Amino acid sequence: MTTQSIFKGLLRPVLVSAVFFMALTGLAYPIFTTFAAQLLFPFQAQGSLIEREGRVIGSTLIGQHFTKPEYFHGRPSMTLGADPQDPGKSVSQPYNSGSSGASNLGPTSQKLMDQVAARVKAYRQDNGLAANAQVPVDAVTASASGLDPHISVANARIQLARVARLRQMPEAELLQLVNEHTAARTLDLLGEPRVNVLQLNLALDALLASRQPSVAASE
């Protein structure tokens, strides 16, 4: 076969296919899928947003940064955000859902070990644990997305005592709430048992607000 016959007549299909398949797979496909998704599953398609008193307070799927001791706390997050003093620089901004991120520190990184040791110390202090207590690994290691909405059951049960004390409610009652918000493995096989921190904290607020409406309103 000659070189000429190999390339003969290829120019038009080569050019047309690039533009046509771009329009088909790059525009028509996602646009069609979007209309179908908005029709069938409007809540999920928007990002599973939850509202309280008419305001969007987040997404059930995306974790939030909890610092107040009367809330359950999520996992450490390594996401960054623009420095308010100097927008050109990045500073630590946990659970910044505009820019997912992880530590990417390796297993022999001294920086990682120092971070973990500091988190262990803070976790023991926050929850009144002994100075040599081993703490659940998920509570002191950063997640991959920096937006992990879940903590382990072990982690939730340790934080339970602190939250119950500060909320002035019996531990047994809070344990029941935690259990209600613990998701099991899918089909008993896939994934891990887990507690959604935002939903648990929301339920906690709602439970207490239903008893003391005036306190909740002032918050």
Add this chain to the structure above:
Amino acid sequence: MLSTVLEFALILGLMTGLAVLMGKWLTRVFTGTRHALPERCTYRLLGIDPLETMGWARYGSALLLSNAAMMLLGYIILRMQAVMPINPLGLVAQTPDLAFNTAASFITNTNWQAYSGETSLSNFSQMAVITFLMFVGATSGVVAAAGFIRGLSRSSSADIGNFWVDFTRILYRVMLPLCVTMALVYVWQGMPQTFASQALATTLEGAQQQLIVGAVASFESIKHIGTNGGGFFSMNAAHPFENPTPLTNALHILSMLLIPSALTYTFGSMLLQRRQGWVFFGTFLVMFIGFLALVYGAEQNGNPLLTQAGANQALSIEQSGGNMEGKELRFGIADSSLFIATTTAATTGSVNAMHDSLTPMGGFVPLAQMMLNCVFGGDGVGFINLIQYALLTVFLVGMMIGRSPEFLGKKVEAGEIKLVMLSVLAHPISILGFTALAALWPDTMASLNNLGPHGFSEVLYAYTSGTANNGSAFAGLNANTPFFNTTIGLAMLVGRFFTMLPMLAVAGSLAMKKTVPAGAGTIPTATPLFMVLVVFVVLVVGGLTFLPALALGPLVEQLQLLSGQTYN
């Protein structure tokens, strides 16, 4: 532990069942003679004759040129992002080296990302460049496999099919219907699918939260079915919007394995040698299970330094334990390990855990699988790579016992082996050559996130991932520099076309030969013994080539970890 084994068994069982169904479907797509109406319209638009038959050179040229045109179109749109529509966040265009890297990455089915999706691409670019190139890149891989298998199945013929017909059919009959269906399942599970770019929220503690959304589900379905792997978000399939539940995680894994595993069945069907297809499926599976066990063991065992720091990594009913740095809680160790093994076997490159934070032996697995590049492998090309090793096995075994090498009734001669060797050698030359260059390059140190052997692993991983067209990363490496963008971009093109084109030539050459009936001197290739031989050849060739580099990275790191050595 038991539930983990059951979970792995369930997923691999489902994969096997789906391989048969999909394999049958692909056989019909590859061999059918009727053209549906939308296909006929497309042929008219392209101005091609669907009855034309092509030799391997014309078939390969059409593939190469159409890919080049598509890559160029993607490049142009990325460079003009600022003036394109649907860009409410006002994102600027990518720089020339970054746009080259991105376009090369997505057309070669690599999906290496030197940029961060949230802050670098408008929703228009995510659709018109990234989603588009993911479709055509993956489809091109399957098209190559169609031509390749057809070449092997023919006798005394120069014809390996019609590129345009294969491309159109695979897109219309396989990729698009599967992706639309899967995207809707994904939305049901929680992935966003909207024209909006963001949603603003005020958190429970009163902070402002910017939630980035977009056409995520339609992106995710082609990303995994096409073994592409690039993320909509920076943190890829670890991001809760890209992978909200354990069920979507399982579907991602099954999607990635779907076409690579099915092609072994299609091969068996088209050659009327089902057993041969299963032998190749078994070859894939044996290697996969070995690597899966290694990464799961290493990650579940955890990092002794974390225990020293006070973290409890024990597996219990209340926690999955293990090395959870850079992992998501809903996946734990088991689902993360399965994903790691799958994404680097099927050369997808999406990640649901950060590979940079894996334990040394955990990180060894993705590196090794990409270096071998034939544990399932990407859509189409994984199967082609396996046949390359099968030809090498036939040749080596033939040499050892003094028989003339034959494969599928065709004599394997010097010409084919030279092409196979070109393909076998292009892979390590690109990986090791570029890694050596980067190790000498003065600015490399500034790009590393970790020092010591782990830093070397970051660089080795980058070129391995690029050449294997995987796209996952030891993501601590800052690869968005002109040097890395250019060299990794070149590695991706070498890795893609210097294996695909020589192997198409092999298929073309085998198609021309007469099929001879098996004689007493023929080595049977549809047997478990041959399967063991292929695995052995893959491991020996891969080991001899890459062990020295691996010894400088993960292996020495493992020894240092055990002795407690850390790096600042």
